Amino acid sequence: MSGPSETAVRRTFGVLFLLTAALILCGVFMGLPTRYAVVDVSGGVLGGLLALTSVALLAGHARGKALARVASYVTLLLGAIVIVLLSSSAGYLRGAYGPVGQGGALIFVFVIALVFPYTIALPAACLVWVGPRSRA
């Protein structure tokens, strides 16, 4: 049974997931200058999953928490992959091109700082809230 504070937390995560979904979808499909299937499909699926989770949480659906757990794991996984790949790209540019690549490396570090709150901090916080999956 969920008390008033539980409801408030659920709604807060619902709003935050909705904002994150909007950010990811706008970022990928409006912000990125060119189309690239790997990023477009991943961003589309993740944005859709977060939006769906958000609706479930805001509506107080029985499976809302379970969906939030799945969405958080997927977000964490994709976020971790993106951050590792961006870090390696920044390292490659700095290492292979020296001063020429330094600007690109800085941009990639900046992007890591931008995606971290949405793809690492938010899902991690959500997983703390939903707790471990109960074993039947």
Next chain:
Amino acid sequence: MCRVLLLIAFAGLLSFVASCTHFSLHDVPTAERTRVVIAWKGGVAVGRHVVGSSVAPEPVPADSTVVTEEGVAEAPMSSLPGFFELGVVPGRDGVAVTVGERTSVMTVDELMSARAYDHTQMFAEAGLGLGVDRAVVLATAAKELGMTAQEVDARASFRRIRFERHVPAAAPVVPAQPARRVTADTLTAEDVHTAVKDASRYLSRNLDARGRFRYLVEATTDKEIPGYSWPRHAGATFFLAQAAAVEHEPIIAYAALRAAAIIRDERMVPCGAHTCIAEDNDAEIGSAALALIAFTEIVRGDIDASYKTQIKALAEFLRSQQRPDGEFQHLYDRAAQKPIDVQLLYFSGEATLALARAHRITNDPRDLDAAVRGLSRLVGSGWHFFGDRYYFSEEHWTCQALEDLWERAPNREALTFCKRWHEYQRRLQYGTNEHAMDAEGAFGVGNFVSPRLTPASSRGEAAGATLLAVMRDETQSGRPDPERAALTRELDSAIAFVVRHQFRPGPTHLFASPQVMHGAMPGSAVDWQIRIDYLQHAGSMMVRWLEIQQRKQAP
């Protein structure tokens, strides 16, 4: 929590609407407009009068150009550092400084003459100047109001004024040439031919007896700013040779030869077993590559076939600097007689294009092989990482190398790479009314940065090259390429932007020597320093465009 979020959102919205309303320009009724009449002679204000002020107008000196600037709209400005500097549109807004009952006005022409636009450094990047220079505004107002700059800073309120300039017909202003506005839709071959002629004549005129260019010149004073770049010298020589071939003017061909001769006679030195271009111990391949590009154009255009010897020598040097993976080592230590394996901006693309062009003259298969491997590295393994679809280096030389090699060694990966690069660049290209300044066709990332000519030119050069490769591919494959129309539009828009900003003749009343500046390409609408590579990139882009028109008309 939801209420708090809503409250924050509402406060943000309210703050946005209030600031937007307060700082927006509002039209000033004709009778209340600020009018400043200034007499200019040799680029210097020799008389000034604010209409309606208590000070009687001074007599206008003979031979001066009288220009009236009329404030058609106004808005308050924040006095906070940072906000103040970014509070004006460079080249369109002047500043009014009011202390008590007295007001000092700096018009657009006065700010241009004082070089006060785009000279404020606000970020770590020293090359990026923005907005208006606060110190110049405060110092000028202090002088007029009879107080110190610190007093003005402490007591003044500021307004920006959108000025319109009224000039006598005898003193035309940018963009007075031609009479209609040149856009991608109205651009003609005559516009481009005239622009090429004027740009090449400017370079020819600014070449001294030794064959050295006036490298960097301040248009308002006609004074040279110290410094020289031999890669850019070679690039300007290349454009002169191109222009000579297109416009058939002997004086331009002669200038190309003089500029080339100084490279050949004074800059070609031994680099171990090879010959390179250097001023001191470390030779960089950029000078050798661009000199090679210039020499090949001189031979190709039948200006002087004797440069074949130097072409062979420089191509050998470039090949000796190439690594097995196709990348080039950009420096050579002459004392130690060994390459230094570092990579600098542009040089790999320049070396690849140089070798591709050299092969046409030398017919040496090693030159072609080196160029092919250089291009493969540039578009393949050299630029392969997560995020390579969204972050690019400067690739205008790469795409020119693609085009040059296409008939001898077509590289589809390179064509795809260049199309992708242009798709990315087009997202940064301004359309109509997307910037507070005249930026249609330029490339940039927002209103705070003045659109510059050279990025438009270099991207235009590459767009023209990629377009030619696309046209050749279409001919070979028999299939139309959907990218063709977009590339054509990108190129036409970039050329129109550059043509509109070329000094033909420019705001002559603000120049010390208007005749010397005719045909020059400034850095931007508000940066009137003229560097030789600004003309090279613009000119080479336009020559490429003329080649495309010729190809389109061919049966």
